[in-house]
Amino acid sequence: MIPTIFHYKINLIKTVVSALLLVSFLVAQSSGEMGDYSSHETSGRSVIITDDSGGKMRITPYGDYIVRIQTIRSTEEFYPDDRYDLVERHDWDGTLNVETSASSLTMSTAASDGFVVAVTKKPLRLSFLLKVRTVPVLEEKDGTVWNGNTVTQSFAANSNEHFAGLGHPKYGRLDKLDRKGTAFTVKSGSEGACVVPFFLSSKGYGVFLNTTFKHTFTLCKDNVYSMTIDGEGYGGRMDFFFIAGPELPTIIDRYTQLTGRPRMPTKSIFGLHLSDKGDPENNGEQWWKKMITDHRKAQYPLDHQVNDNAWRQSNAQYSAQSNSWFAWRTKDRYPDPKAYSEWLDENGMTMTLDLNRPGIDMIPSWKSEYGIPGTENCPDFTNPATVKWLTDLFNDVAYSPALGTPGDAIWLDEFDYPDHSHSTTLHNGKKWAEESINYHFNLMKVCVEDGWDKRFGDAKRPYYWVRGITAGAQRYGTYWTGDLCHTWSDMVYQVRAMQAAGLSGFPYFNHDAGGHYGGYGENTCGASEDIDKLMRQWDFGFGSFTPIWKPHGPSHRRWPLQQNNQASKDDAMKYCRTRYEMMPYIYSYAHLAARTGVPMVRSMFFEDPENETAWQKDMQYYWGREMLVAPNCSNGNNNVSVWLPKGNWYDYWNDDKMEGNKTINYYAATGVTPVFVKAGAIIPKAPYALSTFWIPKDSLNIHVYTGADGKLSLYEDDGVSEKYRTEEKFCTTNLSYKDADKSVTVSGVSGSYDGTPATRAYNIIYHGLSDAPTLYFCGKAIKSYSSLSEISGNETGLVWNSDKKLATVVLPMQDVKQAFIVSSDPSITGFNMLKNSPLTPDALSFGARKLVITSSSVMSPVSVTIFRLNGCAQQKEVMIKPVHSGNGFTCTYQYSVSSPGLYIVNVKIDGKHISRKVLVQ
Numbered sequence: 001m002i003p004t005i006f007h008y009k010i011n012l013i014k015t016v017v018s019a020l021l022l023v024s025f026l027v028a029q030s031s032g033e034m035g036d037y038s039s040h041e042t043s044g045r046s047v048i049i050t051d052d053s054g055g056k057m058r059i060t061p062y063g064d065y066i067v068r069i070q071t072i073r074s075t076e077e078f079y080p081d082d083r084y085d086l087v088e089r090h091d092w093d094g095t096l097n098v099e100t101s102a103s104s105l106t107m108s109t110a111a112s113d114g115f116v117v118a119v120t121k122k123p124l125r126l127s128f129l130l131k132v133r134t135v136p137v138l139e140e141k142d143g144t145v146w147n148g149n150t151v152t153q154s155f156a157a158n159s160n161e162h163f164a165g166l167g168h169p170k171y172g173r174l175d176k177l178d179r180k181g182t183a184f185t186v187k188s189g190s191e192g193a194c195v196v197p198f199f200l201s202s203k204g205y206g207v208f209l210n211t212t213f214k215h216t217f218t219l220c221k222d223n224v225y226s227m228t229i230d231g232e233g234y235g236g237r238m239d240f241f242f243i244a245g246p247e248l249p250t251i252i253d254r255y256t257q258l259t260g261r262p263r264m265p266t267k268s269i270f271g272l273h274l275s276d277k278g279d280p281e282n283n284g285e286q287w288w289k290k291m292i293t294d295h296r297k298a299q300y301p302l303d304h305q306v307n308d309n310a311w312r313q314s315n316a317q318y319s320a321q322s323n324s325w326f327a328w329r330t331k332d333r334y335p336d337p338k339a340y341s342e343w344l345d346e347n348g349m350t351m352t353l354d355l356n357r358p359g360i361d362m363i364p365s366w367k368s369e370y371g372i373p374g375t376e377n378c379p380d381f382t383n384p385a386t387v388k389w390l391t392d393l394f395n396d397v398a399y400s401p402a403l404g405t406p407g408d409a410i411w412l413d414e415f416d417y418p419d420h421s422h423s424t425t426l427h428n429g430k431k432w433a434e435e436s437i438n439y440h441f442n443l444m445k446v447c448v449e450d451g452w453d454k455r456f457g458d459a460k461r462p463y464y465w466v467r468g469i470t471a472g473a474q475r476y477g478t479y480w481t482g483d484l485c486h487t488w489s490d491m492v493y494q495v496r497a498m499q500a501a502g503l504s505g506f507p508y509f510n511h512d513a514g515g516h517y518g519g520y521g522e523n524t525c526g527a528s529e530d531i532d533k534l535m536r537q538w539d540f541g542f543g544s545f546t547p548i549w550k551p552h553g554p555s556h557r558r559w560p561l562q563q564n565n566q567a568s569k570d571d572a573m574k575y576c577r578t579r580y581e582m583m584p585y586i587y588s589y590a591h592l593a594a595r596t597g598v599p600m601v602r603s604m605f606f607e608d609p610e611n612e613t614a615w616q617k618d619m620q621y622y623w624g625r626e627m628l629v630a631p632n633c634s635n636g637n638n639n640v641s642v643w644l645p646k647g648n649w650y651d652y653w654n655d656d657k658m659e660g661n662k663t664i665n666y667y668a669a670t671g672v673t674p675v676f677v678k679a680g681a682i683i684p685k686a687p688y689a690l691s692t693f694w695i696p697k698d699s700l701n702i703h704v705y706t707g708a709d710g711k712l713s714l715y716e717d718d719g720v721s722e723k724y725r726t727e728e729k730f731c732t733t734n735l736s737y738k739d740a741d742k743s744v745t746v747s748g749v750s751g752s753y754d755g756t757p758a759t760r761a762y763n764i765i766y767h768g769l770s771d772a773p774t775l776y777f778c779g780k781a782i783k784s785y786s787s788l789s790e791i792s793g794n795e796t797g798l799v800w801n802s803d804k805k806l807a808t809v810v811l812p813m814q815d816v817k818q819a820f821i822v823s824s825d826p827s828i829t830g831f832n833m834l835k836n837s838p839l840t841p842d843a844l845s846f847g848a849r850k851l852v853i854t855s856s857s858v859m860s861p862v863s864v865t866i867f868r869l870n871g872c873a874q875q876k877e878v879m880i881k882p883v884h885s886g887n888g889f890t891c892t893y894q895y896s897v898s899s900p901g902l903y904i905v906n907v908k909i910d911g912k913h914i915s916r917k918v919l920v921q
Contacts, residue, residue, distance in 0.1 A: 033145040034071065037121035040105065045094055047107055051124055057144075061094030064111035065244040065254050068210075069126070071144040071151075072237060079237050084438075085445065086210060086472040087241075088260040115244040128242050130204060137203040137246075141225070144238050150230045151238045157225040162202035162615045164603065165503045166217060167194030167471075171490070172481035172497025172511065177603060177618035183221045187214040187230075188436040189468050191416045192482025194497070195437050196471040196504035197227075198255055202609045204246025206255055210239040212438040212470075232422055234431040248606050249598045255505060256597025260475030262507050263448070264594035265463040266408065267719030268350040269508075269548060270586055271303025271692045272576065278554030282310050284333025285340050291559060292347060300560045300573065301580045301690045305344065305351045306411065306552065312359075325362040326355050327397050328406075338404025348691025350408035352463075353398050357414045365389060372432070373424055381442035382428035382435070391451040399455065409463035415443055416468040416482075440479070441470035448476035458722035465510055474597075478508045478548070485525030486515035486553065491538045491633045496618050498546060502599025508590070509601065513543030513551040514558065532564050533635045533670050536571045541673035542631040544575035545623055547590070547600045571671040577688055583695060584684040584714060589624045591715040591730070600624065608645065613663075617643045626681035626705075626712070627652065629673065636670030648679040648707045655767055655805065657707075679707030679768070682735045682744075684714050692719065697757040698813070704737050704744055706768040711736040717753045729753040733816075742766065742773060743823035749816040759813040764822055766807040772800035773807050776826045782809060866905055 035051035042048075046060040054074030061067050070078055081090040096107040096117075105119040108131070116129040118136070125143055127136040141154040163179040170190035176182075179199065186195055197209035199217070207227075209215060214230040229236045241258060245251045256262065274291075276282045288305060295302055311334060312324040328337050344351055360366055360377040370386040372378045379386045399405045422433035435442070444464055452462040464477035473479075481497055484490045498509040514535050517525050539551040539558060551558040560572035579586075589600045599606075602622035605614035620630035620642060628649070630642045644660040651658070652675035658664065666674045677683065683703040689695045697716075704710075717723075717730040724730045734747035744764050749756070766773065775782045775798055782798045788810065791797035797810045809822050821828050 031147050032073075034124050034143045037105075037119070037124045040098075040100075042098070045096070047096055047098060047105075049105070049119065049124070057124070059096070059107060059117060061096050061109055062090075062092040062241070062258065063094045064109040064114040066092075066094075066258060067109075067115065067117060067128075067242050068239070069242065070237065070239045071153075073146060076237070079239065084210060084212060085441065086212070086438075086470075087258055088472065088475060115242070117242075128205065128244075130244055130246055132246060133204065137201070137205045138207075138242065149233050149236070150228050151236060152226050152228040153238050153240065154224070154226040157220045157223045158203075159220060159223075161220060162605070162609070163199045163219045164605070165196065165199040165206070165500070167196035167469075167504045167506075168481075168497045168500045169193055170468075170482065171484055171493065172500075173490070173493045174496040174500055177496050177499055178605075178615045179217075179219050181219065181221050183216065183218040183224075185214065185216040186437060188419045189416050189439050189470065191467055192480070192484075193416075193468045194479065194481075194501050194504060194506060195440075195469070196506075198259075198471060198504060200245075200248055200251050200503060202605070202615070204244075204248075204251075204609075206243035206245070206251040208241040208243065208255060208258065208471075210241065211236065212434055212436075214433070214437075232431075232433045234422075234433050248609055249596070252503065252505070252598050253596045256474070259472040259505060261597060262474040262478075262505065262594050263462065263476055264590055264724070265478075265508060265548075266350060266461045267583075267587060267692045268303040268348075269409070269463050270583065270590060271549070271580070272301055273304040273306050273352075273548070273550035273552070274302060274559055275306035275308050275550075275552045276310055277306075277308045277552055277558075284310065284329065285335075289343065292349065295559065295561055296347075296690050298561060299690070301576050301688075303349065303692050304409075304550075305349055306550065307351065307353050308411075308552075309354065309356065311353060323359075323362075324356075325359045325364075326393060327363075328403065337406040341404050341406035348693035351406065352409040352411050352465075353407045354411040354413050355398075357412075363393065365393060372420060372426065374420065378418075378420070379443075380427050381439070381446050382426045382430065384427075386427075387446050387450050390446055391454075394447070394451055395455055408460075409465070410447065412443060412447070412464060412466040415440065415466055438470050440466050440468050441473045444469075444473045444476040458726040460720060461722055469506060471505065474505045474507075478506055478510055480510040480512065480548075480550070482512075483516035484512050485517055486531070486534060487525055487529055488534065488633050490515050490525075491534070491542065491631070492619070494546075495542070495621070495631055495633070498601050499599075499603045499618065499621050502601050503603065503606075505597060507593035507597070507599040507601070508547045510548035510550060511546070512553055513546070513549060514539035514553060516553040530635050532568055535563070536568050536671045537632055537634070537636060537673070540568075540571050540575040541671065542629075542633075544579045545629045545631075545673065545675070549579065567671065574671075575673075580690075580692070580695070581685045581688055581701075582683070583692060584686050584700065584716075585624060585626075585712075588684070588713065588715040591717070591724070592713075594725070604643070604645070611645075613643055614645070623675070626678055626683060626710070628676040628678070630666070630675075631673055632668045636668060636672070638668065639665040640668050640674050642666050642674055642676070644676065645678075650677045650679070650705050650767060651675075652677050657768060677705050677767075679705055680710030680737065680739065681705040682710050682712040682737055684712065684735065697755070698760045699762075700760055701763045701765060702735060702744065702746070703765045703767060706737075706739055706742065706766055709736075709738050716756075718755055721754075723753065731756055741823050741825040741828070742775065743821055743825065743828060745821045746819060748819045757816055760816050761813050762809075762811040764809040764811070766809075767805070769805055769807055772802070773798075773824055775807070775809060775822055775824055776828070777809075777811065777822055778820055779826055779828060781826070782822070864905065 034055050035053040038050045038052045040047055040049045046058050049057045056072050058070040058078060059067060072078055099106045103121055106116055108116040113132050118127045125140040127139040129136045139156045141156045145152045164177060166179060168174040171192040189195060197215055200206045209227050211229050213236045214232060216228040218224045218226045243251050243254050281287060292302060309324055311329060313327040313329050314324040316323045328334050334340055358377055370379055370389050372380045398407055419436060420432045422431060424432040426435055443466060447464050448462050462477060466479050467482050469479035494511050501509045543549050543551055560569055563569045592598055593600050604617045608614045620628060623629050630640055632640050641663060643663045646661045649658050649660050668674050685701040685703060686695045687699050712735045714733040714735055730753050731749045731751045733749050736745045777796050782796050785791050785797045785799050788799050791810050794812045799808045
């Protein structure tokens with residue numbers, strides 16, 4: 001008996017000890033940090049460092065300017081690259097030059113302006129340096145630390161460092177654009193939220209956290225600078241990208257190379273959008289035709305029809321989301337969708353159709369197995385059967401060939417809630433804890449990559465918009481900020497949210513201008529605002545200076561002709577004319593955003609990140625690079641505080657001049673949105689048209705604001721197809737201004753697209769002159785007239801308006817491929833060089849005998865060789881590397897010729913060889 005009891009006690013003690021050891025082991029594995037350096041090895045293009053506890057850190061270059069850092073414990077494996085779709089692709093080039101010493105490793109890329117990752121061995125810590133800077137811009141503090149379900153990456157805090165990006169919270173309600181001193185957690189997608197775990201630093205770098213789990217950023221709050229991922233017990237790995245700058249536009253450019261370029265909508269999307277939301281008189285097709293026709297007769301423009309619920313099949317007289325589903329209501333409202341779609345085409349209109357998630361279970365083709373487990377109408381987009389169901393729904397119902405494929409865009413409404421149990425397992429095996437944040441991304445990917453692109457190819461651009469978005473989804477579409485309140489406070493939030501969106505990779509910001517709820521008997525969100533004044537200030541004023549202009553809300557009488565008073569109708573007309581005339585300028589920046597990710601709307605610090613004032617002024621923004629907008633978020637008839645950066649500025653509305661580098665109090669009457677133009681700006685405008693489809697291609701008005709030099713690249717394409725990116729079918733025209741001789745240079749058109757005009761008439765409007773100028777067109781004096789009506793259609797003429805201090809030069813039809821100069825210097829006689837090539841000259845000074853070539857829309861190195869006519873080389877072959885500047889990719893080459901004569905310029909680009917003669921006098 002005694003031995004048996006003895007052995008029992010011994011075995012019990014062993015069991016308890018084993019259990020305690022197991023608990024101790026699990027605790028050790030659930031907490032801790034990277035140990036000291038033990039060894040490193042090269043694997044492919046990566047360097048893998050192992051610490052003394054068996055943990056690993058993988059350092060991988062993505063080209064010369066981006067590096068990925070992944071950290072795991074000894075019991076873990078690195079996640080495969082395809083676990084997340086946030087990064088568009090992982091097959092990048094790039095190598096790391098590794099140097100080692102007893103105490104450290106250094107890894108660097110080949111580019112002279114690339115980066116260096118320095119690694120100390122004891123303790124194992126990273127620091128990141130830009131080769132163009134002398135000190136590290138980012139340094140680890142405690143390194144990677146595990147604690148239960150969380151993993152944290154900490155850095156050394158700097159009280160002088162500013163941060164921006166990171167999208168914005170639900171409804172765009174962002175308290176300040178500068179995230180310094182803040183901490184916040186994202187655990188799921190929310191209505192109107194832009195979830196982007198990417199930020200920029202004023203020190204010249206960016207960081208992208210590659211996860212869809214719950215995460216927290218602490219940005220120098222209480223001296224803590226860290227990123228934390230909470231896997232909630234379902235996984236999670238520290239995985240982030242360091243993106244080198246130092247310029248903020250360069251960081252955005254590289255971030256969108258990593259996560260995908262923004263998908264540019266059709267040109268009509270940059271026109272005015274109006275909807276049928278809640279209108280009790282809406283009877284479908286006839287209502288729309290009357291509204292569109294009446295507004296066109298009254299000279300109000302319109303481009304996009306937004307259908308909200310009422311187009312769909314319904315069990316009620318007036319449709320609502322609770323009793324309608326995704327199919328045309330042909331019985332009484334749209335008897336022939338094909339014929340109606342053709343009418344819209346004839347009338348310069350495009351159309352959105354909406355899909356509401358709460359009505360999905362009413363769709364006849366819906367099956368419960370398509371949904372997230374435990375839900376009735378929340379599709380599981382990780383299920384291939386669900387993907388096929390949704391793409392078939394669009395192709396066979398909304399865009400059915402039998403109906404003539406009506407519609408041009410899809411509005412994906414209410415996919416942002418409800419949230420589900422984070423333990424729910426989706427079809428792909430992941431938990432909802434990992435996919436909640438990513439739900440909008442999966443939705444957009446299905447709709448565009450699996451649906452639209454396969455259906456239409458490059459013949460038609462997609463425009464999908466959803467109520468909330470996730471990083472990387474910019475390569476499919478965009479979003480809007482949800483059902484806002486019709487209040488001044490929500491207007492304030494949208495000014496910041498729009499800038500934050502652009503800094504986060506979403507340049508085509510969309511919101512319900514004027515707010516959604518409130519006014520005219522609707523829910524007022526607890527506020528009692530002056531509805532008419534708010535509409536003048538927000539729906540029309542601020543709204544017209546946003547990338548996507550969409551006044552929308554129930555019973556708000558958003559349409560210009562539905563306004564209560566003439567003042568509101570007049571403001572609607574003013575901002576409509578401003579927007580549509582400015583379309584060449586707007587569309588040029590829309591394309592630059594698609595090509596580089598650089599936003600259309602730019603924060604003040606975007607141009608000057610070392611300026612403390614610029615980081616504080618988040619209630620104003622650059623509209624492109626040349627203009628500044630400071631919305632008046634109040635009833636008006638008051639002063640608006642506006643900070644004008646260095647340089648001289650013009651009041652856009654009256655051309656009053658003012659000095660920069662100071663803050664002014666600008667009196668803004670109700671209906672006046674403060675807008676300024678900087679000296680040297682070139683603003684291309686179009687003749688006023690009632691649709692973007694009807695803007696004439698053979699006429700261009702070039703507004704020049706004198707007082708400084710400037711340049712801009714005008715962009716044009718067919719406005720509808722994807723061929724601008726699949727086949728490089730687009731045109732650019734370089735516009736430049738030199739203040740010393742008042743010379744405006746218009747280069748020959750570079751490139752082509754289907755519909756490129758052969759000729760174009762130009763008006764050049766000089767702002768800010770004190771007296772009537774004497775100007776020359778390619779060296780020939782321009783005759784002065786007292787009015788524009790006196791100039792015949794084939795004459796060149798100049799008209800001076802002494803009251804407005806405007807000089808207008810009228811040029812008859814010109815060959816668009818022929819460059820020309822208007823100048824106050826008669827010795828500048830013009831040129832004809834590199835015609836029909838991707839390279840166009842920006843200036844040619846005969847007096848100094850200098851040949852200056854500036855090329856745009858060129859991303860490959862350019863070879864230039866210059867000969868005298870007798871064949872003797874004047875300049876041996878030189879290679880020019882294009883660089884990204886504020887308004888596109890440019891490369892510039894200047895060469896001083898030895899004497900007058902005929903020269904041959906040979907240019908090679910992308911395997912093409914071009915020769916042109918240049919006469920130097």
